Structure formats: C-alpha cells, structure tokens
Amino acid sequence: MQPLYETIGELEKKSYAVMRMGVLALSSGCGGYGVKDFMKTVAAFLGIENQAHVTLTEISSTCRFKGYTLTRVHDISTVGVNVDRIYELEKLAYRIKDNKELPIYGIKKDKPLIEEKIVKLPLFRKIRKNHNQTVSENNNYNDERLDWLNRQLDKIEVRPILYDSPLIGVLTAMACAGISLIIGLNVPAAICAFIGGAFGQTLRWYMSKKYINQFAGIGASVVLAGVVYILSSNIISFLMPGVVVAMSGYVASMIFIIPGFPMLTGALDLAKLDFSSGVERILYAITVLLVAGFAVWVVAGVTGFVPVQPIDMASPEALQILFFTIASFFGTIGFAFLFGCPVFLAFVCGILGALANVIYFTEIRYINLPQAAAALFAALITGVISNYFSVKRHIPRLAFSVSIAVIMVPGAALYNTLYYINIKDINMGIFWLFQVTTVLCAVALGLVLAHVLTDREWTFDNDKVKPSGEIVEIVSEPKNH
Numbered sequence: 378m379q380p381l382y383e384t385i386g387e388l389e390k391k392s393y394a395v396m397r398m399g400v401l402a403l404s405s406g407c408g409g410y411g412v413k414d415f416m417k418t419v420a421a422f423l424g425i426e427n428q429a430h431v432t433l434t435e436i437s438s439t440c441r442f443k444g445y446t447l448t449r450v451h452d453i454s455t456v457g458v459n460v461d462r463i464y465e466l467e468k469l470a471y472r473i474k475d476n477k478e479l480p481i482y483g484i485k486k487d488k489p490l491i492e493e494k495i496v497k498l499p500l501f502r503k504i505r506k507n508h509n510q511t512v513s514e515n516n517n518y519n520d521e522r523l524d525w526l527n528r529q530l531d532k533i534e535v536r537p538i539l540y541d542s543p544l545i546g547v548l549t550a551m552a553c554a555g556i557s558l559i560i561g562l563n564v565p566a567a568i569c570a571f572i573g574g575a576f577g578q579t580l581r582w583y584m585s586k587k588y589i590n591q592f593a594g595i596g597a598s599v600v601l602a603g604v605v606y607i608l609s610s611n612i613i614s615f616l617m618p619g620v621v622v623a624m625s626g627y628v629a630s631m632i633f634i635i636p637g638f639p640m641l642t643g644a645l646d647l648a649k650l651d652f653s654s655g656v657e658r659i660l661y662a663i664t665v666l667l668v669a670g671f672a673v674w675v676v677a678g679v680t681g682f683v684p685v686q687p688i689d690m691a692s693p694e695a696l697q698i699l700f701f702t703i704a705s706f707f708g709t710i711g712f713a714f715l716f717g718c719p720v721f722l723a724f725v726c727g728i729l730g731a732l733a734n735v736i737y738f739t740e741i742r743y744i745n746l747p748q749a750a751a752a753l754f755a756a757l758i759t760g761v762i763s764n765y766f767s768v769k770r771h772i773p774r775l776a777f778s779v780s781i782a783v784i785m786v787p788g789a790a791l792y793n794t795l796y797y798i799n800i801k802d803i804n805m806g807i808f809w810l811f812q813v814t815t816v817l818c819a820v821a822l823g824l825v826l827a828h829v830l831t832d833r834e835w836t837f838d839n840d841k842v843k844p845s846g847e848i849v850e851i852v853s854e855p856k857n858h
Contacts, residue, residue: 555708760827
C-alpha cells in the first residue's frame with residue numbers, strides 16, 4: 378500500500394494543478410459553468426474527482442483521491458477578459474480529451490492483496506515485490522502526466538496579452554464607430570465616436586495597468602470619451618459649417634464599456650442553474666452600467682450638452698443595408714479585439730456579427746417582427762452556425778456569443794434612454810430602458826437555445842455528482858514517516 382504521506386502529497390500536487398486550470402479560466406472571463414468544465418477535465422486526466430464552487434472572483438475546489446479529500450480556495454483581484462487565453466485552454470482541454478498519445482496513467486486502487494500477516498510469509502514475498510513494482514510504475518506514469526500538464530499550463534500562464542498597448546484604444550474605437558453608424562448612419566458622428574472611443578479606452582487601459590480601482594477607471598474613461606466626442610463634434614461643425622454631426626455618436630463613443638462577457642456568462646450560468654455565479658455576474662454588469670450611466674449624465678450636465686435625435690441618411694434601402702453590414706462587421710471586430718481575440722478569430726467574429734445584425738435588421742424591416750423576437754431568432758441562427766467553429770476548430774463559443782450579443786445591443790433604444798433621461802422625461806426613459814433590457818434578454822435566450830440544440834451537455838441534465846461513500850479527515854501526518 379502506498380504510504381499515507383505519499384498519497385497526501387500526490388493529492389496536493391494534483392489538486393493544485395486542477396486549481397491552476399480553474400484560476401486561469403476564471404481570470405480570463407469564463408463563466409462558472411466553463412470553469413467547472415475545465416477543472417473536471419483536468420481532474421479526470423489526473424485520475425481524481427473534483428467538485429468546485431465558482432463565483433465571479435472566487436473558486437472553492439474539493440478534490441478526492443484514494444479516500445482522502447482536500448479543499449483549496451483561491452480568489453482573483455479583478456474581473457477581466459482574455460479570449461486568447463480561453464482559446465489556448467480550450468485547445469488544451471481537447472488535447473486531454475481526444476489525444477490518445479498523451480502520457481498514460483493506470484489508475485488502480487491500493488488494496489492489500491491478502492491479510493498483512495500472510496503477506497509477510499516468505500512464500501508471498503515475490504507477490505509483494507511484483508505488487509510494489511506495479512504501484513511504482515503507476516506513480517511514474519502519474520508524475521509524467523502531471524509534469525506534462527504543468528508545462529502546458531506554464532506556457533499558457535506566461536503567454537503575453539495580445540493587445541497590451543495603447544493600440545487597443547484605436548482597435549476598440551472601430552466598435553464605437555460601427556455602433557454609431559448602426560444608430561444613425563451619420564459618418565461625421567462615427568468619426569467623432571471613433572476619436573472619443575479611442576481616447577476613452579486608452580485611458581481605461583492605462584488605469585488598469587496601474588492597478589487603479591476598476592470602477593474608477595470605468596467612470597474616468599466614460600467621462601473622457603464623452604468630452605472628447607463633444608469637442609470633436611464642435612470642431613467639425615466649426616471647420617465645416619454645412620456638415621451636420623448627429624449626436625447619436627455620443628452614446629456610441631462610450632459603448633466600449635458595455636460588460637458583454639459578464640452579462641452573457643451570467644445568463645448562461647443561470648441557464649445551467651448555477652445561481653451563485655450567474656447572479657453575481659449579472660449584478661456586476663448592472664453596477665458597471667450604473668457607473669457608466671452616471672458618468673454620461675455628469676458630462677451632459679456639466680457641459681450643458683443636450684443630444685438631438687439621430688439623423689437618417691436619405692439613401693436607397695440596398696445602400697443602407699450595405700452600410701449596415703459594413704458597420705456591423707467592423708463593430709464586431711472592434712469588440713473582438715477588446716476581448717483579446719487573435720486576428721483570425723476577430724475576423725470570423727466580424728463575419729458572424731455582421732450576419733447576426735443583418736438578419737436582425739431584415740426581420741424587423743421586412744418581416745415586421747417585434748425587436749425581441751427578431752433578436753432571439755438572429756442570435757439563435759448565428760449561435761448554431763458558430764457551433765461549427767467550436768466543434769471543428771475548438772474555438773471558444775464565448776468569443777462569438779459575446780461579440781454577437783454586444784453588436785446587437787439596440788443602439789437607438791439605448792440612445793433614446795439616455796436622451797430622455799437627460800431631458801428629465803423619466804417615463805420615456807424607463808420605456809426605452811425596458812426596450813433595451815428586453816432585446817438583451819432575447820439575445821441571451823437565443824444563444825442559450827443554440828447551446829441546447831447543439832451541445833448534449835446542455836440538452837440533458839444527467840451529469841450528477843455522486844456523494845462519496847467515505848469521509849476522511851486528515852489531522853496530521855504520522856510521525857514514523
């Protein structure tokens with residue numbers, strides 16, 4: 378039988394590797410369900426059982442091995458998104474599940490072959506020797522597999538952030554310009570939104586690098602984006618008096634602050650009945666929106682800025698759809714860069730985001746569907762299509778889902794919400810806020826349905842954790858070891 382201290386030491390190493398996987402996933406923006414799935418995959422790979430409790434910023438992981446139990450707790454200091462790291466974790470998880478050439482570990486239970494007194498007889502010394510040799514070989518396989526896993530996690534952990542420079546402000550500004558065109562099809566407003574978004578996101582990046590409070594960074598970046606937008610629009614109006622700058626871009630210049638990942642991962646966690654993680658993520662997203670909304674109100678109040686309604690360009694419908702498609706494509710790419718997607722993945726997100734938004738626009742304009750129903754069907758269709766990339770290319774579905782959800786945010790309704798609140802028409806503000814909330818919920822529901830239709834783990838609730846038959850409490854290691 379393997380000595381007790383060796384069993385405990387082996388459990389400590391394995392549970393640490395499982396926790397590493399969970400922390401990397403959680404700090405990259407994965408929802409509670411995704412983090413648990415990553416941890417269970419690693420635990421099965423190492424031959425142990427794992428049960429985890431995941432919240433927005435904390436993981437409590439319990440591992441079981443050979444009758445012993447060990448619990449680890451870890452928390453992260455801030456909430457962030459890094460799709461590139463999630464992509465690498467997804468590839469590692471698929472390698473663990475599918476590749477048969479990985480280090481082999483034979484899991485065998487350590488039970489005495491016969492009673493201790495009989496085993497000590499000379500007749501059975503050869504049996505004892507063979508048994509001990511088998512246990513030693515299994516331990517070597519275990520060390521080989523654990524070392525290989527730790528090396529892979531080391532590579533992912535030290536992987537640099539793709540867009541960790543002020544360039545992220547310019548890349549993200551594409552999303553602001555795209556949303557501005559979707560709201561009002563006004564090119565000068567899109568230019569101002571691009572400039573304001575670039576300044577705002579750059580400030581947000583800089584404050585995050587200095588580890589300044591996250592909500593302070595959100596408020597400051599929104600204020601800067603709004604001020605720069607107003608200044609840019611005034612400069613354009615002064616230099617080109619005949620050019621009209623629609624104030625619809627005012628909201629679009631701050632759209633980079635929308636917490637798309639927490640909103641969607643929270644909805645997915647709620648769909649999986651993980652209420653602790655789901656509710657925390659939704660509350661975090663609401664808090665971010667409240668901070669951003671207050672900053673928008675402060676800028677409008679101090680500057681005396683009163684936005685006017687969007688101006689629609691007088692153009693044929695075919696030309697409008699073309700502008701709409703281009704704006705949706707670049708808007709989605711901007712959000713993909715903001716979330717840390719690799720370039721090729723950002724372009725795939727752009728195509729799917731443009732497809733989703735054009736379907737959404739077509740359903741409203743030509744089929745006369747309500748906004749919520751149109752958003753649900755558009756998200757469902759693109760969610761099913763994105764399943765191909767998730768299964769065949771092992772690309773995380775979150776990258777597509779969040780980009781699609783954010784680009785389908787009803788910009789006009791969001792604009793009208795802030796517009797009526799600024800002019801103190803609270804009733805109309807609440808009405809448009811309800812429109813925004815309804816469409817966002819419909820998008821989330823459409824993506825959840827897409828998961829249910831294409832993923833057996835979402836379709837069937839048969840993954841139940843069986844309670845262990847034995848509870849062992851480790852007080853201290855024996856002194857004779």
